[in-house]
Amino acid sequence: MSAIIVPLLADLNDPLHDPASRIGPILLSQPPTTLTNATRYYVLSETMTGLPTLSSWLDNGIEKVIVPLSLAKEVIGILPAERLLVILDANSVSAVSDKIRSGVSGVLLKTATVDLELISSVVRFFDNREILVSLTCNKPPTTGLINDLRRRNAILVVPSAQLTLAASSPEQLNLAEAFTAPLVSDRPDGLFPTVVSSATQCDRTLGLVYSSKESIAESIISGKGVYQSRKHGLWHKGETSGSTQDVVKISVDCDTDSLQFSVVQHGSGFCHLGSASCFGSLAGLAALEQTLRLRLGSAPEGSYTKRLFENSDLLHSKVMEEADEFCRADNKGDIAFEAADLLYFVLTKCVANDVSLADIERSLDIKAKKVTRRPGNAKPQWIKPVPIQKSPIADFRMRSVDYESAPAEEKARLLKRPVLKFDEMMAKVRPIIDEVRRRGDKALIDLAATLDRAQLSETVIRSPFDIDSLPIDKNVKDAIDQAYANIKQFHAAQITNETLIVETMPGVVCSRFARPIARVGLYVPGGTAVLPSTALMLGVPAQVAGCQQILLASPPRPDGTISPEVMYVAHLVGASAVLKAGGAQAIAALAYGTESVPKVDKIFGPGNQWVTAAKMLVQNDTDALVSIDMPAGPSEVLVIADDTARPTFVAADLLSQAEHGVDSQVVLVAVNFSHNQLQQIEDEIEKQARALPRAEIVRESIGKSLIIQVSTIEEAFEFSNSYAPEHLILHLKDAKRRVDLVQNAGSVFVGPYSPESCGDYASGTNHTLPTNGYARQYSGVNTLSFQKHITSQEISKEGLDKLGPVVIRLAECEGLEAHANAVRVRLKAT
Known part of the structure; x- marks a missing residue:
């Protein structure tokens, strides 16, 4: 507990109310009618107040209620333990059961004289929970007594009649003096390090200063930020700059040697450089609130934020839209992304109506103090009826973002696709790939039954294919033929059969020539759509490039057949076989081969996350010795x-x-x-x-x-x-x-x-x-994708005479003498 002293006020009009509220909770005999500020109130109920009344007090924002032992026995287990204290005296401490001890957050110990040993035992019995001590005598306590109790983790409750804002006297103790009495500085100058934080920005740290007992007293009484300058004495923050502070709360750390001031900062900011904090600029919601407040008065005409401030209907629509998209989000990244959008529009409405984050936090704190709860059911207009049949299609709405006003981090998020959980996918496809490697065709047949719900007797259809028996609509066939012709013409134009020859220096001729990749595997997705077009896009350039063996792979239909349109394309492009498999199992069969599936040198084709993960996995396995076209994922x-x-x-x-x-x-x-x-x-x-x-x-x-x-x-x-x-x-x-x-x-x-x-x-x-995003570094599939380029060089005797010394010097520089020697022996032989 941060407070040093809990004043017992007679009423809310007591002049001690505001200063006392800055240093801790205030104890009342009756709750206030309404709670309008952040003051924490405890209510002392020494009569047999009923449970409904106690619950009502807590619901209305009272921090804690303090009840007699007899009443505590009735309400423990019903009221939350952290909101309940029990009244004890020296004679009743021994009557406290384990149930009572575990059902309250502490005690108010009433005693005429202070028995420090008794208090220490009570503290131990209640496991260092909140121990308040109320003296029944009419004389004010001494600062020494406050210190003794504090060292034993006990807090003194002092009636307001025994406290004063003036100098201490035999009849009254100065409030600030009582608060500062237990403070102990470990610094030679006697000052206390003081962290200043913003009460309106989630207690964000504004800076570090120093306090003296004199400056603390001044802050308590005036309610303004007053600190101790190590060079100039008392420092009334903002006295010359106008950046003043209203002190909301002063807290003491657990060692009573440093402080935290929670303040409302005015003016340009806390730092002498004019910024909000000495520790850099604001971030998160606090930064957004500040930006919106600035734009409320200065946003340029036509800007998106200006439109939102001026058009309440638009703002209402955006809040509803973003709330709907937030509800639809179903993974961590999307939920955070949609929550950020929703909070932007919600905070825009708040700022437009002069509602601050601090106001929202206070409302949350009050709601959190409620001990009685409503059922929490949604209002009828928001309850989805349980459909008797298939639910109607929901609205087809895209999320809209104003790029100019979006912060940098949101712009970065906009570039991301729907989450592709490759690590998770890799873990799922690896067992499938291992199964195909281990069991070959048997694994393909079993996986077809499990994943494709297809019963297979064979895994491969070999050419020549029975084209005449394929049930293809004539119009579809004609369309495929025309597409085949166009694609072939464009991809054939990409072929260059000429050898590149360059004489880099006299007698040194370098060349490059193309050769087709011998064996290629073409993955044609099935899944939610039949894609003969993909078979064309992969098969035609493979055919034009002159690949010796073209193997198509496509998921089988439930009857174990392949789409006739895909089979027709396989015939057109000269495929040697069609593998009846989809997903990771097809990629594994192409990469490693099975009893009936020949191993290929390169795998092409798009697919879902499973296929993409499998392609990336096999290309990194040296046992597979296979490459892929690109890590193509969802369209x-x-x-x-x-x-x-x-x-x-x-x-x-x-x-x-x-x-x-x-x-x-x-x-x-x-x-x-x-x-x-x-x-x-x-x-x-x-x-x-x-x-x-x-x-x-x-x-x-x-x-x-x-x-x-x-x-x-x-x-x-x-x-x-x-x-x-x-x-x-x-x-x-x-x-x-x-x-x-x-x-x-x-x-x-x-x-x-x-x-x-x-x-x-x-x-x-x-x-x-x-x-x-791979278009930054990859091209789409083309004819050259199915070729490899080989370089050669031919060096004459004269050419080696000129080039040889250069090579020898470089080889010697790298310490590779055998390389140098391969040139040296030739030069000597000439």
């Missing part, structure tokens, strides 16, 4: 749009990627959009999404997606290049001219009539692209 699209964009087009492009899977993410970067323009796009998303057969998947992915509001094209591309999207769509005026601003993207779709869907299927470019 994503970023659309940059200005006021020329058509809402129907933008919404359709966003939804085309959102339907891939629940872990997909779509982002709209809106350049200088009005509220009405943004609303049109959101309405279109809602309208189009509800008509989609995969609406449930879209709802999940849209809920994790973003609208980034920016002011300029340059700001839009700054975000886009940092985000490095898989697909980038430009709904911009003069979109073609803006392509020069693109630095990081998997593939770019230019103008209103270039939907991402065309690149996904048939325009000719490849749709297997880097995701999750």
Whole structure:
């Protein structure tokens, strides 16, 4: 307990009330009608007050109630122990049972004379809980007695009639003198180190100063921050600068040699440099509150924060929107992210209505003191009815962020995708991979039954494939043929059969030539959608590059077959076999091989978190000796749009990627959009999404997606290049001219009539692209991905004469004499 003395006041109008409240709790015989400040009140009830009355007192904010032993026996176990003290005298201490001891937070010991040994035994019996001592004599205590009790962890209660704010006399003891009596300084100058903290900013430390007994007394009586300057004597904080302090509470540490002042700081701040604190700038909620208060009066016209302050309907809508998104968040990162957004808008409303964090904290403290509780049920309008059948689709709403006003840490969070728990995924896929390595085809068959719910008799379909029997719609077949032709034409143009030859110096000729990777494995996802397009995107460049062995892998359907469309593409691209497996087990079979699955040299293809984790795991295993195209994960699209964009087009492009899977993410970067323009796009998303057969998947992915509001094209591309999207769509005026601003993207779709869907299927470019920000360092799959480049050099005798001495010097510099010798013997031989 931080207080040195607990005054017993006759009433709230006592002149000692405010000074006494700064140094600890105040003891009353009756509770105040209302509690309007942070003062802690104890109520001494020496009569048989009923339980409902005691509960009511505690509910209304009384810190603790002190009751007779007889009443304590009735309310222990009902009232919280930390809010209950029991009245004892010297004769009744022995009547305290273990139940009483464990059911209260301390005692008020009433005694006519001070028996220090008795008090010490009471302290020990109650395990150093709160021990108050009330003397029944009419003479004021001495400072020596206060010290004796403090050393035994007991606190003296002194009636206000025995205390004064004036100088001590035989009839009254000065309040400040009573408070400072137990303080002991370990400094040669007798001063007490004093930590000053902000009562309005979660007790954030403002600075370190020093106090004397004189300055402490001055602070207690005046309620202002007064300290002791080691050079200039008494220091009335802010007397010349105007940065004054109102003292809320003065606390003493456990060793009674240092203090904490909790203050309300006025003016520019505590520090002489004009900052809020001597320990740096504010952070977190305190910094946000300060920023909002500054912007309340100075935010520029048209800024987002200004709009929120002036448009209460917009602010109300944003609070409701962010509360909904917070409720939907389901992992640590998302919950923290959404809570931050919600707190921003909540605090904006508070600041607009002159409600401070301190006001909120006081309200929380009062609520925490309630001992009776309501059932806590939600109001009817917020209770979801238990659905009799499948619940209706929820609103399709993306989270909107004003990029300009977002703090740096939030901007960094905006670049993150829905959480990909790779460590967790690695732990889950490793046993699957180990199982395939150990048991081969048998493991593939068992895993197909377990994970794909497919019964297999064989794991591989080998070419030639029975194409004539495939049940493919003619229109679908014609579409595949056209897509195949376009993709092949574009990827064939990427081939260069010419050998690069460079004579770096006379007689030294270096060259580079390409060779196809011999054996490639192409993973074609199944899961929630049939993807023959992926088979085309991977199979065509492999075919064009001249790979000797092309092995497709795709999850089997429940009847053990592979999608006929995928099989048809396997035929077109000249695949040697199709593996009937998906997920990590397919990656393991391709990487290590089984009895029927040939091992490959490189694995290509997108997939979910399981597939991505498996690909990353096998590429780091030297036993597998396999590489991968890239760590491609869930699909994503970023659309940059200005006021020329058509809402129907933008919404359709966003939804085309959102339907891939629940872990997909779509982002709209809106350049200088009005509220009405943004609303049109959101309405279109809602309208189009509800008509989609995969609406449930879209709802999940849209809920994790973003609208980034920016002011300029340059700001839009700054975000886009940092985000490095898989697909980038430009709904911009003069979109073609803006392509020069693109630095990081998997593939770019230019103008209103270039939907991402065309690149996904048939325009000719490849749709297997880097995701999750990897477009910063990876290209999408292309023909060169299926080739390796080999260098060679041919050096003539004359060339070696010139180059040899250079090589010898460098080899000797590195201490590699055998390298130098390989050149030296040739030079000598000539």
